[in-house]
Amino acid sequence: MRHAFPGGTPALDFPGTLRFRHRTEPREDLDSPESLGAWFREAGITVDDVPAGPDDLREALTLREAVHRLVRAAMAGEEYDRDALALVNAYARKPTPVPQLTPGGRQVEATVGQGLAYVARDVVVTLSGPDVPLFKECGNPECSQIFVDRSRGARREWCAMDPCGNKIKAAAYRARKRANGLLTARRSG
Template identity: 55%
Template sequence: MNLHHVFVCGNPALDFAATLRARRSTRFEMFASPDRLDAWYLESGVVDSVSPAGQSDVELATSVREAVYELVTARRLGEEFGEAALAALNDAARKPAAAPQLTRAGRWTAATQEEALATVAREAVEVLSGPDVPLLKECGNPECTRVYIDRSRGMRRQWCGMESCGNKIKAAAYRARKKTAESAPAH
């Protein structure tokens, strides 16, 4: 498993929720250290610079991430929101968010850890209350638990991303068909 963050979900909050990978099996934690949280904020484009995270920042971000995942799953399945998850998300979203500034070089957003997390939390509020709710889908790979916004024609997208899951599933299906064909008795 690589250590680079992946952004295939169509929304920063959904990509944030996907930083705990393979929730139903091996559970791979992308925020294994404070510098990995910092890297996510920068790689996602949520902010251009962020104050260095400490372990408490990772713990808070992880708890908000789990709240986002729980709320996204509830929304996708048409279930009621859990009170604790709502409180965790709203508490983070209530904090001041990162404010972009105009510089001679263009737009620049510097943030504290709290501001970066508030920015992601506000993205979650928007995606969970906006027009994309009917487009939320979970990846068709049974090992993957990413939820993405399906903007494909006819809502036919099956995987979070071809590079990450689609190719793996297609290759496995091909190998299974080939093995079945090779083991079938010739007529």
């Protein structure tokens, strides 16, 4: 699997395809039309990769950034950006992928537009639902993934243990070891 899905919903995972937004050079996971087509399959929206072209990718990236602005506004309790809201609502009105039962099992044929409509409808449901107060940004200072924290006591700190939680825990462990080593050296010296 090429893409990560730690957000808990496509409404958060889709904007998470631009990773490490805090860095001067974030990492783009939707770096080709093929990666966009694969994202729909990996997200469970379709069964197979969706054929996509360069215009589809540009369209998807525009929608992704609109979704990101809306999610950030919801987290901050701010008013939604009108253009972002209009774009998401326009996509939400479009037809979504339709599952079909075939002799070989479930099949979902879709266009990029239908996949984006699916994401937009999920954004509408997610941002108008009860989970908005559970949104958190990953505790890894380099990571910018937003996720729904449904953990007991809302104590989840990272979008996922691999790699963010493991990286932070390993760094803390090494820092403790260095501090203990310095304390031991000072005591013996």
